[in-house]
Amino acid sequence: MAGRRTGQADDSERPVLVWFRDDLRLADHPALHAAASAGTVAALYVLDPAQGGGAQMWWLHHSLDAFARDLARHGVRLILRRGRAGDIVPEVAKSVGAASVQAIVSPLPWLREADRGVGARLEVPLQLHVGGSLVDLSQVRAGSGRPYTVYSPFARAILKSGPPPAPLPVPVLRAAEVGAVASDQLDDWGLLPKRPDWAGGLRGMWTPGERGAAARLEAFLEDGLEGYDRARDMAGDENGTSHLSPHLRWGEISPRQVWHALGDRQGSDAQRFRAELLWRDFAANLLMQRPELPERALRAEFERLPWRRDAGALADWQRGRSGIPIVDAGMRQLWHTGWMHNRVRMIVASWLTKHLLIDWRGGAAWFLDTLVDGDLASNSANWQWVAGCGTEAQPFFRIFNPLTQARKFDADGAYVREWVPELAKLPDRWLHQPWAAPEAVLGAAGVRLGEDYPRPAIGLDEGRNRALAAFGRHVKGH
Numbered sequence: 331m332a333g334r335r336t337g338q339a340d341d342s343e344r345p346v347l348v349w350f351r352d353d354l355r356l357a358d359h360p361a362l363h364a365a366a367s368a369g370t371v372a373a374l375y376v377l378d379p380a381q382g383g384g385a386q387m388w389w390l391h392h393s394l395d396a397f398a399r400d401l402a403r404h405g406v407r408l409i410l411r412r413g414r415a416g417d418i419v420p421e422v423a424k425s426v427g428a429a430s431v432q433a434i435v436s437p438l439p440w441l442r443e444a445d446r447g448v449g450a451r452l453e454v455p456l457q458l459h460v461g462g463s464l465v466d467l468s469q470v471r472a473g474s475g476r477p478y479t480v481y482s483p484f485a486r487a488i489l490k491s492g493p494p495p496a497p498l499p500v501p502v503l504r505a506a507e508v509g510a511v512a513s514d515q516l517d518d519w520g521l522l523p524k525r526p527d528w529a530g531g532l533r534g535m536w537t538p539g540e541r542g543a544a545a546r547l548e549a550f551l552e553d554g555l556e557g558y559d560r561a562r563d564m565a566g567d568e569n570g571t572s573h574l575s576p577h578l579r580w581g582e583i584s585p586r587q588v589w590h591a592l593g594d595r596q597g598s599d600a601q602r603f604r605a606e607l608l609w610r611d612f613a614a615n616l617l618m619q620r621p622e623l624p625e626r627a628l629r630a631e632f633e634r635l636p637w638r639r640d641a642g643a644l645a646d647w648q649r650g651r652s653g654i655p656i657v658d659a660g661m662r663q664l665w666h667t668g669w670m671h672n673r674v675r676m677i678v679a680s681w682l683t684k685h686l687l688i689d690w691r692g693g694a695a696w697f698l699d700t701l702v703d704g705d706l707a708s709n710s711a712n713w714q715w716v717a718g719c720g721t722e723a724q725p726f727f728r729i730f731n732p733l734t735q736a737r738k739f740d741a742d743g744a745y746v747r748e749w750v751p752e753l754a755k756l757p758d759r760w761l762h763q764p765w766a767a768p769e770a771v772l773g774a775a776g777v778r779l780g781e782d783y784p785r786p787a788i789g790l791d792e793g794r795n796r797a798l799a800a801f802g803r804h805v806k807g808h
């Protein structure tokens with residue numbers, strides 16, 4: 331008996347390495363939980379050189395900073411390394427003498443490839459846990475045994491099997507002795523912009539880290555959830571949505587935590603909010619089954635579309651100089667805060683891909699560079715949806731009219747006035763269509779079209795007809 335007890339004690343002293351990826355939290359972390367119950371804990375984050383756009387790297391810096399402090403409160407040091415995970419994870423596992431490596435499943439193609447590489451080179455097991463999605467996406471299957479490619483049956487299948495598993499608490503951690511293991515300094519990674527420092531707007535709006543995420547959720551439950559179903563579409567209404575997307579993107583809070591925080595609230599607000607969380611899982615599910623999602627149209631005939639190469643129009647769109655106020659407001663909000671309202675994301679994406687006939691991949695790449703919530707799965711799936719080329723896309727002939735959209739979702743013009751201040755003095759009637767305003771109205775509002783504010787590159791009807799003609803020629807069945 332004594333021998334067995336000693337043996338158990340020895341085993342439980344053996345470190346377990348947790349390889350953190352897009353899951354920078356202590357609570358509801360099944361990989362951390364597994365490690366904590368198996369032995370002492372060592373923690374690793376590996377920065378891949380090819381990782382992420384500028385705004386995402388800003389977020390990552392602050393998120394890692396907060397997370398390292400949180401771990402340190404439990405006596406655990408976060409080992410930071412830059413390079414290929416396939417080389418680094420086995421090396422660090424060896425130097426800490428790990429009995430196993432624990433991580434959370436990722437839908438990202440490059441991380442799944444890294445998992446295979448790490449798994450092949452590790453001398454100890456690599457165990458992957460479900461923790462970034464509401465449910466185990468590999469188990470969500472249609473009757474045919476195939477994964478779902480359409481949202482509604484996917485969501486129904488998940489809802490039918492009851493609520494997702496309850497979140498796990500923060501485990502009691504015993505730190506492994508890793509003092510001798512080399513770690514980079516976060517500051518040396520140079521993730522923050524310096525010259526120029528464009529991150530002022532981001533700093534003003536966001537608090538990356540697990541505590542920032544919890545505070546956002548609490549504020550949303552108190553002030554935002556009631557009325558969400560209606561207000562979520564209103565561009566000017568700051569409290570209309572939860573703003574949890576970057577926290578979910580970086581795993582500072584899990585979707586299960588968010589889901590369970592709603593309790594058993596029923597009604598259209600809570601149901602609608604749950605449906606949005608399910609859209610996030612659906613996008614991850616699509617990326618897992620179709621890793622080419624970011625690069626190729628899921629509907630093959632869209633690869634034949636004669637996208638226009640127009641670097642000038644793309645740059646004007648990126649910088650919020652398209653001449654369509656609601657589009658420019660969205661693009662400036664994105665540049666300034668790293669985030670854009672969902673409805674406006676749809677409007678700007680539609681303007682780019684339909685009226686301007688510019689390839690959705692150009693827009694998706696800009697989003698990934700500038701969004702703090704830039705997520706390969708959600709971004710690619712939504713761009714394909716708007717462009718009409720996804721598995722479940724809005725039909726190409728449904729072309730958003732930005733004027734109608736703006737009048738509906740920014741009815742009082744507050745959103746455009748905030749982000750396009752040079753138009754602020756225009757009366758409501760002309761605010762969303764300055765190109766049509768009489769000279770005297772423009773003059774009284776201090777707007778010189780073409781100088782203070784651009785004219786659109788193409789008229790609304792002309793752009794719509796050009797898109798319909800191009801799509802109609804190349805897309806089957808239309």
Ligand code: FAD
Nearest residue numbers: 571572573574575606607609610672675704705708709712
């Ligand atoms: P809420 O309305 O409070 O929703 C709660 C959560 O549900 C969000 O945080 C998000 O995780 C999820 N969610 C909501 N809508 C969607 C959706 N349409 N698809 C998938 N998940 C959703 N979301 C990203 O997280 N990253 C992206 O890179 C991204 N790119 C997009 C690109 C385009 C062209 C479009 C149209 C949408 C994109 N979205 C993306 C989805 C959506 O716009 C954002 O998730 C949402 O605006 C985030 O704000 P919120 O947290 O306040 O959302």
